[in-house]
Amino acid sequence: MNTVNTVQQAVAALKQKRAWHWLEYLFWLGAAASVFLLPSQHALLTQIAIWSLFAISLDLLLGYAGIVSLGHAAYFGFGAYVAALFAINFYGEPVTGLLVAGIAAGLLGLVTSLLVLRGTDLTRLMVTLGIALVMYEIANQMSWLTGGADGLTGMPVNPVLGFFPIYFMAANAYAYVLAVCFVLFFVAKRIVHSPFGYSLRAIKGNPLRASSIGIPNNRRLIAVYTIAAAYAGIAGALLAQTTPVVSLTYIDFQRSADVLLMLIIGGTGYLYGGIIGSALFLVAQKFIGNVTPQYWEFWIGFALVVIALFARDRGVFSIYERISGALRSRKAKP
């Protein structure tokens, strides 16, 4: 076997993992096209895009670093409030608002990660929940700043970068949100396929061995937690910029639970799970949720139980694989 060939092959094989599948091109082109082709659905699509970004931020934690968070909405809501307050008090240009919200949420993530990363699985779970609950209480109590239960209104939304108006313009707003999501998705994809991203996977897969090959586990996890928090904060800011009110629902437990559900439904560890999961969740909610709220809650609970029982990492696709696998083996029998 020619050594050079093998090395070339090896390099190519590794690069291949990051390459864009034709389905991905199709997806993003389709998403861009939907700006023009699906005008009646822009509000829904904007929601899906924002939640997708939020879910992707959680995927960085859960799917790549193995950290289960029951309180990721803390950063989402924090980013939203920061963006709103920044726009109200300083400057209403949206992209600036996103940057400010991202940095603020990232800092919050950095500080809280030091708390989260101590202890076992269960204590981590509880600390993430606790942090979100504390943030909720703070938002609730500081109603002079946050509007409390009534929420924060009157946030100015200037034209994006000074020339692209999005205020009360559904198509433009969707295009803006989609563009932001794409850029952040692209960055996330690069991060995930970088040496840093691989070290996260190593930490998730075998933290003992990871530290035994020289990976400083905690430092890497703090870094990814900060990035995930920043992403969540930007998602929150996007929602603030496209809806009239920023309220406590941005930061309550239901929001943390919902994004976790979406990611689980779509599958963790491949970035598209967040997108697929939120699309399925929001579309289903639109149809089922309108019948009766209890109806929706029941079926979401049922979906969770089923996924937990039968699916592994790939959410709904695992169920699909199981069923098609079962069908295939049936056919093989004479």
Added chain:
Amino acid sequence: MLTILFDGIAYGMLLFVIACGLAVTLGLMNFVNLAHGAFAMLGGYCAYVLVNFYGVPFFASLPVAFMFAAMIGLVAERTLYVHFYSRSHLEQVMFTIGLVFMVSALVDYFLGSQQRFINLPGYLQGRFDFFGVGIGKYRLLIILVCALIVIVLQLILGYTRFGSRLRAAVDDQRVARGLGINVNWVFALTFAVGCGLAGLGGALGAEILSLEPHFPLKFMIYFLIVVSVGGTSSITGPFLASILLGIGDVAGKYYAPRYGGFVIYTIMIVVLVLRPQGLFARGTAK
């Protein structure tokens, strides 16, 4: 002020009775059961239906609530929970949250979403004076019943064969199996009793805890605090944690209503960060 202490102790003991099942489940099987509050709720609603609709005496409804919750727990454990013992914590969380949603939705659908109150017998209502301290009769009953339960639990754990098997299994499951202890059976029974106690607590305390479909989610954090702060290697740990939590919560709501929840959550975070295995646990965390 002493009244607040008294009320806080009552609240805390109630939390303990409900949460002790969760502590044992976690310590025994390393299983994160976020649906534990649902069993308390089911017990509460069972007593509610019996007392308000069928005129069953309050005291009689308590053991029924216990059995009702215990039975559901046993069935759920053997059919569903058993699949998750070797799964990751995430899957356990998913499963149990899913269960909570389903149960909450069902309760909401069949019994409505308003808070429900059990018609307490006349002699339990009101309060009397004891050396200047106002003692609520109902809360006194709660303290007495819970204290009784705690004593019985300690006796069972410390002096019966079942108790020693349970303690062995909590300490080291593999060794316990190796000694011939049927860990699965021990666990099924313990789980059922834990659920039963939760149901009993839910029925007993329906007046203090708010009985409505989203009770499990609202109180989940409290039970988790009891378990994580108190640790899972003893009864006294969660007991003390519950009392502290109960007093802290009642006092907080009275003296600083604006900050109540905030203080508790912050304390929880501080405790978990400083001592991940709990304030009262001995040895290392799992």
Added chain:
Amino acid sequence: MNALETVGLEKRFGGIVPTNDVNLKVREGARHALIGPNGAGKTTLINLLTGVLKPSKGRVKLGGTDITTLSPHRRVSLGMARTFQINQLFGDLSPLEAITLVIGEREKLGTRFWRTFGSDEKLVAEAVALAKQFGLADVLEERTSSLPYGKQRQLEIALAIAGKPRVLLLDEPAAGVPEAERHEILETVAALPKDVTVLLIEHDMDIVFGFADRISVLVDGKLFVEGEPKEIENDPRVRAVYLGERTDD
């Protein structure tokens, strides 16, 4: 200066003392074996050396530098590597990915977050060469969890060597390897670079006597006796300690 040294190392767990006043000295370039009956405390000692456990008393020195308070990953960057008795691998990664990962971390390139993993040809070339050395060339891109046990064991050692350590702690390298594949592991161990100091934990006397130039015997947490293979082989005390073990073979 010794490549690896412990001074009065002790570890207590309540009433149990798995490591008791251990003064181990491993010379540079040595092929040093650590033997002892089951429960002697060998794995605890390894964990103390690598930093997974913190000692109750005493110090650990790597090439003269006191590393007692350093975390495991810091010790790795100072040149220490270890393998585990039970394989500790990255199940979802391929051998190529895992080895490349280790080399990248060694070269302090692990924090790169924009470049694609594997785009550095030099790293990958080294990884491929190392994989070949360990007989993994034909399974370079398979998932580690799907590899046969023997290959996994080879990878276990390869990952440690990839870090170009000064000191390598080998914890029972042949553990669980089927008879037919044992010689491959033994050849691998024998072929380890001469400039790497190797501390071998082993049960199997054939491996120990075929490989080591110095042997330390650990019994009940204490260093019982130390010396050259011939001395140890003929020492009646060692035989007594091992008598129960050897007749079971």
